[in-house]
Amino acid sequence: MFLVLKTRLLFVLLTISLVLSSPGTAQAYIGPGAGFAVMGSFLVMFTAILSALMALLTWPIRYIIRTIRNRKALSKSRVKKVVILGLDGLDPSIAETFMAEGKLPNLSKLNEQGCFKKLGTSIPSISPVAWSTFQTGTNPGKHNIFDFMTRSPKSYSPILSSVEIKGSPRTINLGKYRLPVGRAVIKLLRKSRPFWKILGEHGIFSNIIRVPITFPPEKFNGVQLSAMCVPDLRGTQGMFSFYTTKIDETSEHTGGERFQVVQDGDTIHSELIGPPNPFKENGQVLKIPFEITITDMSSASMRLNGKLYRLDKDVYTDWIRLKFKAAPGINVHGICRFLLLGVSPEFELYVTPINIDPAKPVMPISHPRVYATYLAKLNGTYATLGLAEDTWALNEKVLKDDDFLTQCIQIDKEREKMFLDALDKVRQGLCVCVFDGTDRVQHAFWRHIDKKHPVYDKDKLEGRDAIEEVYQRMDQLVGEAMVRCNDRDSVLMVISDHGFASFRYGVDLNRWLEEQGYLKVMDGKRPEKHLAAVDWSQTSAFAIGLAGIYLNIKGREAQGIVSPGEEADKLRREIAEKLEGLTDTERGETAVVNVYNAMDVYKGPYKENAPDLIVGYNRGYRASWENAIGLVTEAVFHTNRRAWSGDHCIDPALVPGVLFCNRHIEDDNPRLIDLGPTVLDMFGIGLPGYMDGKALAVAEPD
Amino acid sequence: MIWRVSIFGFKTFETNETQCNLTLYVKSSIGQDNLMGVIAKIMAWVNIPSNIFGKLLLAPVGVLQGWFSITIISAVAGVALLAVFKYISDQETRGKIWDSIHAHMLSLRLFKDSLSVTMRAEAQIFKGAFFLLVYSIIPLLVIIIPVTLLLAQMGQWYQVRPLNVGEQAIVIMKLNHHMGEPFPEVSLDAAPAAEVTAGPVRVLSKGEIYWKIRAIENGKDRLFFNIDNKKVEKALSVGDGFSRVSVERPGWNWTDILMYPLEKPFGADSMITSIAIDYPDRESKICGTNWWVFYFFIVSMIFAVTFMPVLKVR
Known part of the structure; x- marks a missing residue:
């Protein structure tokens, strides 16, 4: 090795000497040869010097302007930096148990240094609602997010609650192409204002990473990467693909897309399905063909976009960049990972949902737009999909537990790099980063720790430590954050939006409403999804999503039959009284412990958009899968046999989140809604009147 | 000793x-x-x-417009050399370095209010640029070879123009002569394409002999010299438009052999170091004397940069 290097060095020195010994011929060396190699470097250096000079020259001016503009806030600020590490779904009881066992040393240390409290969550205790409450400091009646999904009042079909995406309003036809005129509409349906926007108005910089319900990104003084509800390239919330030679004997699948492929010798041909082509009539789908050649029983090679990739069984590929050709010179960029699941007797290949390529995003996923690119260039490409961990593929038994866990770990690692970079970059201001691994792993692996769960297998040890391990991984991350926040002026908070519980049985509220005479199913239509089976002329209440029940109100719903006002109020009370205490007679357990009337628990201009009743399930219960998609079954209670075995969409009082802080907090019952106001207060900014949360009393450091 | x-x-x-x-x-x-x-x-x-x-x-140069031919050559050379560069450079490492530089440049914009971030980003950019340079050395050395040969060939077309009929030029013979030694007997014969109008003029201090010739007929011709009863020759070009012009028959010097490739060089033991004709400059800001090199540089770079995404070169 050394010899090779020495020879190369000698060769280099020799050639340079020969070139330099003939200055008369120097002009011969100007040209692309030298140009490609050297020009780039010099250009970079030149730009760097220029920008450094500009930065140095303008910084004092900008500093003075900033100081004058923000002198009021800065003079009252009690902190220099606030870091909020969000660990989605971190449960206080589990954390307490592991801390007592000495398994979470850093969280224990944080508790000793400051505090550890249960954190009151939102009603309902669902991530999009909770994180919207966190970021705005308001109740859902003001921020307008009540569930993952809501219903279209016109069609009753489920729609995303937080974002509305529409294509260009007009197109011009040009031969076989059509040109979209005007911008596509991507509208954030979350109302109110995140507290970091207020910080920004007072000159305080924020770095916000993957806080749910931040898509599309809003402008403010800082940088932000969007999270939950960022779609995949096909516009869905995560459509994985599964290619197999196996004949599909199950007709019903709730997620992903299966492709039956034919193996010809060692070769398999198929296509990756991309988004509809916006430049073609009929929204023709963009595709990328690929060819797989099976090498042996545990590997294959894949040719895609002119490149060759190696596929090893049970090993994810790196993110592979995809280029869908929409029109001459116009490409749509995406990324995905491949996982070869089997070669024999059946070929099985899993492909993650095609994420938006952060280096070349087709729609804004960050603020400013280049922040996503910056992160991709700095740390390599990363998952951009809102719900990046593919729980659908696990539920569909396409992914095994290990495969899913690996995916969660990979995504957490990507985010860790982003978070540590943010801590490094922001010396003064706010850093918020949310990790989803804790939530997804608990959703998927609760069946391994809950002995009462219908699919608990006492003999199966695999996966039993998954939850403990994700808590420990996050504890290490907390340790990293503590090291970077160990000065007196930095406040570190570790929070979760809710806790966790088992999901053993699903409750079909629509069936219950039908039994109680509030909902009518049309003859022969029962198997239809999205409430298509419901006879609206005879239905006064219905359920969709995970949060609760809507009344079929005249003037609000397209085919409403309940008069708003007194009749609706009476009906709300009547249903709530009947539903509260609903018992699962087969198991002798109470399934519903609380029913919240939206008119009572929400305040604000958007409370009319809320489900009229929010159902607080008991531990072990949740809205059934069928209920979530608007299917009316023939039984109220359904056994949950899916991998998705833990949940938090229950009575909020049963699943509080956590609040760890490196400073003592006086209040005994802090709430998620209070954190935004608390941060504003620490930075010396008065709370806006619309905020429902209050500033917690955060003690000064000892 | x-x-x-x-x-x-x-x-x-x-x-x-x-x-x-x-x-x-x-x-x-x-x-x-x-x-x-x-x-x-x-x-x-x-x-x-x-x-x-x-x-x-390069034969088409003789029949095409000068600006057109040099543009074509520069474009083709730029793209071809880009392709060569792709395969002889470590594209993966270069890609990573470029990504890092890009990221730190973006951080200057994203975190512009933080002086510490700005300074650290600048340091990282310089580091990246340095490594880019280091990783460029080997490809640079490899690419220099075809580029130099190409430039040498192009120089024969664009650096000077042939003599027009009636135009005069100086012929310079450099001798491997040491002071004090007697000058050899040297004469230049008249050629069909040119006549000798003055000379020889000997400059002992420089070891050089000069003649003045006048072109009298279009075409490629040779000048014959007698030096101590040995015959040596030098190519001569007379005419309009573009044709290959050998400015100098070089001596045993590798850089001269490289730059003046058309004629066989004089041997190491030859009395003659070189024979050159002082052809007139070609007047053009695109394909004229000295300008053609800059034009080639710019056009080849533009085409190379344009084709970078097509050829997927980092």
Whole structure:
């Protein structure tokens, strides 16, 4: 090795000497040869010097302007930096148990240094609602997010609650192409204002990473990467693909897309399905063909976009960049990972949902737009999909537990790099980063720790430590954050939006409403999804999503039959009284412990958009899968046999989140809604009147 | 007694027995001469296929407009050399370095209010640029070879123009002559294409002999010299438009052989170091004397940069 290097060095020195010994011929060396190699470097250096000079020259001016503009806030600020590490779904009881066992040393240390409290969550205790409450400091009646999904009042079909995406309003036809005129509409349906926007108005910089319900990104003084509800390239919330030679004997699948492929010798041909082509009539789908050649029983090679990739069984590929050709010179960029699941007797290949390529995003996923690119260039490409961990593929038994866990770990690692970079970059201001691994792993692996769960297998040890391990991984991350926040002026908070519980049985509220005479199913239509089976002329209440029940109100719903006002109020009370205490007679357990009337628990201009009743399930219960998609079954209670075995969409009082802080907090019952106001207060900014949360009393450091 | 130690001809150490001290010579004599001789020989061999290819590939220059031909050549060369660069450079590492530079440049914009971030980003950018340079050295050295050969061939077309009929030019013969030695007998015969109007003029101090000639007929011709009863020749070009013009028949010097490839070089033991004709400059800001090199540089770079995404070159 050394010899090779020495020879190369000698060769280099020799050639340079020969070139330099003939200055008369120097002009011969100007040209692309030298140009490609050297020009780039010099250009970079030149730009760097220029920008450094500009930065140095303008910084004092900008500093003075900033100081004058923000002198009021800065003079009252009690902190220099606030870091909020969000660990989605971190449960206080589990954390307490592991801390007592000495398994979470850093969280224990944080508790000793400051505090550890249960954190009151939102009603309902669902991530999009909770994180919207966190970021705005308001109740859902003001921020307008009540569930993952809501219903279209016109069609009753489920729609995303937080974002509305529409294509260009007009197109011009040009031969076989059509040109979209005007911008596509991507509208954030979350109302109110995140507290970091207020910080920004007072000159305080924020770095916000993957806080749910931040898509599309809003402008403010800082940088932000969007999270939950960022779609995949096909516009869905995560459509994985599964290619197999196996004949599909199950007709019903709730997620992903299966492709039956034919193996010809060692070769398999198929296509990756991309988004509809916006430049073609009929929204023709963009595709990328690929060819797989099976090498042996545990590997294959894949040719895609002119490149060759190696596929090893049970090993994810790196993110592979995809280029869908929409029109001459116009490409749509995406990324995905491949996982070869089997070669024999059946070929099985899993492909993650095609994420938006952060280096070349087709729609804004960050603020400013280049922040996503910056992160991709700095740390390599990363998952951009809102719900990046593919729980659908696990539920569909396409992914095994290990495969899913690996995916969660990979995504957490990507985010860790982003978070540590943010801590490094922001010396003064706010850093918020949310990790989803804790939530997804608990959703998927609760069946391994809950002995009462219908699919608990006492003999199966695999996966039993998954939850403990994700808590420990996050504890290490907390340790990293503590090291970077160990000065007196930095406040570190570790929070979760809710806790966790088992999901053993699903409750079909629509069936219950039908039994109680509030909902009518049309003859022969029962198997239809999205409430298509419901006879609206005879239905006064219905359920969709995970949060609760809507009344079929005249003037609000397209085919409403309940008069708003007194009749609706009476009906709300009547249903709530009947539903509260609903018992699962087969198991002798109470399934519903609380029913919240939206008119009572929400305040604000958007409370009319809320489900009229929010159902607080008991531990072990949740809205059934069928209920979530608007299917009316023939039984109220359904056994949950899916991998998705833990949940938090229950009575909020049963699943509080956590609040760890490196400073003592006086209040005994802090709430998620209070954190935004608390941060504003620490930075010396008065709370806006619309905020429902209050500033917690955060003690000064000892 | 003096010992000379030569390493590849460009580092020579001298020591004597009594003092035993080493003195570094940047320029040396024997070792370097040997090496230069070898390189000169290689260059003379390389010029044979280079001239054949150059004659074939650049033949359209003779019939096309100058600006058009040089644009085509520059464009093709830019794209071809880009493709070569792709395969001889470590694209993966370059890609990572570029990504890092790009990221830190973006961080200047994203975190512009933080002086510490700005300064650290600048340091990282400089580091990236340095590594980019380091990773460019080998590809640079490889690409220099075809670029130089191409430029040498192009120089024969664009650097000067042939003499017009009636136009005069100076012919310069450089001799391997040492002061004090007698000058050899040298004469220049008249050629069909040119007549000798003055000379020879001998400049003893420089070891040079000058003649003045006038072009009298279009075409490729040769000038014949008698030097101590030996005949040597030099190509002559008379005419309009573009044709290959050999400015100099070089001596045994590898750089001259490289730059003036059309004529066989004089041997190392020849009395003549070189014979040159002072052809008139070609007047053009695109394909004229000296300008053509800059034009080539700019156009080839533009095409190379344009084709970078097409050829997927980082």
